[in-house]
Amino acid sequence: MSNPKLTVLMPVYNAASYLHEAIDSILQQTFRDFEFLIIDDGSTDQSIAIVQSYKDPRIRFVRNETNVGIAATLNRGIELASCELIARMDADDISYPDRLQKQYDYMMHDSACALLSTWCRVVTAAGKHVRLERYTSRFFYYNLTFECWIYHPTVMFRKAAVKEVGMYSMPYSEDYDLFWKLAQKFRIANLGEILLDYRLSPTSLNTVLRKKEYDVANRKNVLRNLRHYMGNDFSIPEEYLECLRHHTVPIATLNDIPKIVDCLAILEQITEQISKTPNVNRNENDIAEAAWFKRDFIVYQLFQELPWPNNLWLLVKTRKLNHITRKTSYALRWRIKKIKHYFSFSNNKVILI
Structure with missing residues (x-):
């Protein structure tokens, strides 16, 4: 297609179990003027065949000759992207139908914003609800020093800004590193709406397959962040x-x-x-x-x-005695209330309702 307004960038590696859902969730967006850049990073399952089964002209399918990892794959995608605005997507997640439209509208309204994330719903591999991730948007900048509240597949960013800060430059915790670098030079924002289902899949790199490597990289990022404020000799x-x-x-x-x-x-x-x-x-x-x-x-x-x-x-x-006492008392009352919700007492018998 000619002159799309947005690039959706999705790396794929052995994601056949969830790939149909991920692709369909993008193709069924209410915002339709985009190119869907899918890059396979050496899959050995049916991922390639699944992508090739789609005939939508918005899909641009590229294959790496060998497995090079997510950071290198994403950097290749950034270089290949036709558009200044790039929306990230992962091959095992599900974008809600109005995700792209809402993020695109925000980015067009706020030209100074280089990175826009959203809230998400965390689900199991089978798609069952685990929790909602609804962090307070005003706190993102401060907390980015210590942890990454931003879910990678929720973001939309500006290509020029990402290239200016050196793109993805770490093999693990590559997203946290990029978000931090962007936040040092450009405005970042979070859209306080749940617009994606984030899947906890058994093939996840950061939570399963390379969990140890990602944790080491995360600690390295946090120490780098602290030294930015406290000085290079901070320990x-x-x-x-x-x-x-x-x-x-x-x-x-x-x-x-x-x-x-x-x-x-x-x-x-x-x-x-x-x-x-x-x-x-x-x-x-x-x-x-x-x-x-x-x-x-x-x-x-x-x-x-x-x-x-x-x-x-x-x-x-820590002068928290009164505060924690109130919090503990509230938690106890909440638990009692929940127990009463599930049980009723009649004739000295406990009846489950």
Whole structure:
């Protein structure tokens, strides 16, 4: 087709089990003026035959001669894309019918935005609901320092901006690395609507097949991010770093309240530097609020993981005693209410309703 307005870029590698659903979800979009660039990265299953069974003229099918990995495949797709706007898609996910239209409209309205993500629904391999990912959009910039809230197949980005920051440059955690680089030079945004089903498939690289490699790369990215604000000589104990990534078990296992307090003090220092550092995405009020929620979440997690009485001592040291008491009381009342919802008591018998 000639002069499409948008490129949809989808890498494929041994995705035959879900490929029909993924392709159909793009071809059935309400926004229709796009090219669908599908790049096979050396599949050995029926993926190639499935793609070739489609006759839609919007599909451009390209095959890598050998398996080169997702980062190299995506970079090839960016170079081949006919359009300035590129929407990412994965071969095992499902885009909702109005996803492209809503993202396209936003990007056309806000020419300064280089990256736009959306909320999503996480589903099992069989498509059953697991959870909704509805993070507060105002907090994306702050939290990108410590973790990646952005789901890769939900994004739409500008080709020129991605090329300016060096495109995908890591074999693992390539999306987190790219999003961070974009956020340092351009405005990023999140559309607060669920517009994609994100599948937890057994062939997922980041959660199954290469989980260890992705986790190592994620830690490397977080340390890089922290040094951006704190200086190149900044170092931090491994259990502190994991705590800031919301993996609180390592530091809880130490059962050392002074170290936990020290970790939270370092978090405050990092937050102060993030708030001071010029950036097009910086909003001091949003940063302060996001930091408060982050600290609150960490303390609450540790409260549940630490043994008595150190969990109570943690609340005293972090001045969270009243707050956590209220939260725990609320959680208890919620559980009792839920139990009453499922059970009724009649004539001293418990009846399931």
